Amino acid sequence: MLLTTALAVSLNAAPTSAIADAAAAKDIATVKKLLKEGGDVNAAQGDGMTALHWAAINGDASLASMLLYAGANVGAKTRICGYTPLHLAAQVGNASVIAPLIAAGAPVAAATTTGATALMQASHAGSTEAVRMLIENGADANVKELANGQTALMFAAAADRVDVVKMLLARGADVAVTSRVEDFSALTMTNDADQNGVPRPAPAQGPGPIIPGVTRGFNYNELIGKHGGLAALHFAARQGAMSTVEVLIKGGANINQRGAGDQTTPVLVAAINGHFDVVNYLLDNGADPRPASEGGVTPLYAVINVQWQPRSFYPQPRAYLQQKTSYLDLMAKLLDKGADxxxxxxxxxxxxxxxxxxxxxxxxxxxxxxxxxxxxxxxxxxxxxxxxxxxxxxxxxxxxxxxxxxxxxxxxxxxxxxxxxxxxxxxxxxxxxxxxxxxxxxxxxxxxxxxxxxxxxxxxxxxxxxxxxxxxxxxxxxxxxxxxxxxxxxxxxxxxxxxxxxxxxxxxxxxxxxxxxxxxxxx
CATH class of the missing domain: 1.25.40.20 (Ankyrin repeat-containing domain)
Incomplete structure (x- = not known):
């Protein structure tokens, strides 16, 4: 009997997230009613979303202001990934919500658990007003997130947010900085050592040079080798973001910059992904068609390869079918420009x-x-x-x-x-x-x-x-x-x-x- 009573009291005393629930449902009348009744404005749902988080992601500036007036914690983080309301407002590019959040002291430099900042999310969303607001309030355009070492400029370039790219460049974004390099062959060596009970090598030792086809065939990670090390221009070229490619080159990007990972150039990454029009533009603006990747793939090989890529079990990018430049014309141009x-x-x-x-x-x-x-x-x-x-x-x-x-x-x-x-x-x-x-x-x-x-x-x-x-x-x-x-x-x-x-x-x-x-x- 005592156990049952204690359980009932515990359940009755459990905190509720009624205001957050109402905000999630965009039920403003209920939010107002609960606030007047003394409800907890900072009570979070199971994943850590508070009413202010919901106001931010729903783009409701008036609700955000009301909640802030009622004492909402502007720096509250979700349980999953550590998002603040500012992150969510930036994620949807809503400057009207960002303004009251910053005015209330939102931490502009706060990062999620993966190191993403509000500026990165606003850049990806394409909101120049949000980006301007964040930079003017101290956001660093060159800070890198933790997962892949990407900057706000890379986020914008990959999403073809041309106006944001222009703004970031004007505000000091580094066009030459590269993302983090991950050595997949080293990862394989470490995993094999773990599985076989062999002591893991010290990170400084590395996996040693990969010699193609000497003692055994490559496993998949060794074929990939080093991944990452890309600049903003690589990301734009990979996505076929022509307008962004043009802006980055005019903004000082090195058209022949080799990736710090597998040595891929912008013209090569565009060719691999079937963006023939971007390849054509890069060649017209001085791109060298000769450098190969670490695996020996050149733009010329990549063009014929993607044109006849195999049928697949699941959908794959088909950009090569949407190009104004034909693969044969592009191959001829690559050869004209010196391709081997x-x-x-x-x-x-x-x-x-x-x-x-x-x-x-x-x-x-x-x-x-x-x-x-x-x-x-x-x-x-x-x-x-x-x-x-x-x-x-x-x-x-x-x-x-x-x-x-x-x-x-x-x-x-x-x-x-x-x-x-x-x-x-x-x-x-x-x-x-x-x-x-x-x-x-x-x-x-x-x-x-x-x-x-x-x-x-x-x-x-x-x-x-x-x-x-x-x-x-x-x-x-x-x-x-x-x-x-x-x-x-x-x-x-x-x-x-x-x-x-x-x-x-x-x-x-x-x-x-x-x-x-x-x-x-x-x-």
């Missing part, structure tokens, strides 16, 4: 495959011509050959087979090689073998692989008849174009290749004949 048609990647391009390696190809060492051949893109191949591309450059043989996540392919682990293996880093897949259907013999590449509507057959004919490639060229496994055609059941291509001298008796290094491939791609 034979530049090669040095590891598998981690951002190409959205769907867990259905393609079953590794583009380590790939050239732009190889990528065009893999996409059966005759127009791109002709353009590249005319500008000096070598049509015989293959990919490089990676360590661990074609499984870019560090494993080996089906059948590799237990099968004795029928022929001596090629060394890691040696010749991989030649363009002809890629064009005939690289990866199809490994599984279900056909569900993801995208290629030009003219088809594989036309591309193979072009390579054999016009370019003059070796019809019996082999990949690192010893498979030829006939092997790949057989694995796809492409009788027309098989007959064509045979008519041009292809050897159907070739046995690859896994002991598979062309007939084996015709019996079924996955052995």
């Amino acid at each position: 048609p034979n530049a090669r990647t040095n590891r598998n391009t981690w951002f190409t495959q959205y769907n867990f390696d259905l393609l079953r190809t590794d583009d380590s060492g790939a050239s732009p011509f190889w990528r065009a051949a893999y996409a059966s893109d005759i127009a791109a191949m002709k353009l590249l050959v005319a500008r000096g591309a070598d049509p015989d450059i293959p990919t490089m043989k990676p360590a661990g087979g074609r499984d870019f996540q560090g494993g080996t392919r089906s059948g590799d682990a237990n099968a004795a090689p029928a022929r001596p293996a090629l060394p890691v880093g040696g010749p991989g897949t030649p363009p002809l073998v890629a064009a005939a259907g690289a990866g199809y013999s490994e599984g279900f590449a056909g569900n993801a692989h995208r290629f030009a509507p003219t088809g594989m057959m036309a591309a193979v004919k072009y390579l054999v008849e016009e370019v003059g490639v070796d019809v019996n060229a082999e990949d690192e496994d010893g498979s030829t174009a006939v092997h790949n055609a057989a694995s796809r059941g492409d009788n027309e291509m098989i007959l064509y290749l045979v008519s041009k001298g292809a050897d159907v008796t070739r046995v690859n290094r896994r002991g598979q004949t062309t007939v084996d491939m015709a019996n079924g791609p996955v052995q």
Whole structure:
């Protein structure tokens, strides 16, 4: 009986958030009634939202003023993420609420648990009036948040808030400062050490240099390598924010600034994301098309790569379909500006495959011509050959087979090689073998692989008849174009290749004949 009574008293005495609840529902009449009855203006809901928080996020300046007059705590923080009312007013860009909050002493420099300030949120929201108010009351335009080391200028640039970008630059925002760099390869090393019970290395030691395809295949984090280290111009270029790109360049941004992470330039990050119009603008304004990322990807490679990006299990950005600049015109312009048609990647391009390696190809060492051949893109191949591309450059043989996540392919682990293996880093897949259907013999590449509507057959004919490639060229496994055609059941291509001298008796290094491939791609 005593326990029941005590429980009842405890429940009855529990604080309520009636005023916050009414403010959340925009029920101003009830808020006024509860305040007159002596209700607690600072009573918070379960997540820490008070009535003043709700007035801020709802943009109700009159309610905010009423609550402040009634004694609302202007610096109250939510339980989750530590948002103050000023953060929420800035988040929706409401200057009319920000004004009374600042007048009541709101801490302008207060940060959330991730280090985000009201200025960052107002910048992302695009409110120049809110940004002006915050800066004039002491907000620092160059402070960085904690999660990614981004500044207010980066928030504005990524959201294409042109007027805010102009204001921040005029108020002293540093256009050259970069976001935090995170080394994913070091993260992998640390995680592996933790799982295996090995002492973690001291942070100063780092993971050591990554040598593509030496002792084993890369896992995914190692393929990514270093992430971040981007300036505001990188963010604007990544998002295709043309107007912001223009403003940043006029404001002194280095058009060729390399990211402190993977050495990506603004023109490269724009190309990777399919923003061809931004790439075109950057080239017109002096961008150098030659620098490659840490993984060896150049803007020229990125353009042909994104044009034929694979089908995916889930939606992906499709900006390349919305550009005024065609990919072929852009490739020609990149070459005109000095792009190397034979530049090669040095590891598998981690951002190409959205769907867990259905393609079953590794583009380590790939050239732009190889990528065009893999996409059966005759127009791109002709353009590249005319500008000096070598049509015989293959990919490089990676360590661990074609499984870019560090494993080996089906059948590799237990099968004795029928022929001596090629060394890691040696010749991989030649363009002809890629064009005939690289990866199809490994599984279900056909569900993801995208290629030009003219088809594989036309591309193979072009390579054999016009370019003059070796019809019996082999990949690192010893498979030829006939092997790949057989694995796809492409009788027309098989007959064509045979008519041009292809050897159907070739046995690859896994002991598979062309007939084996015709019996079924996955052995």
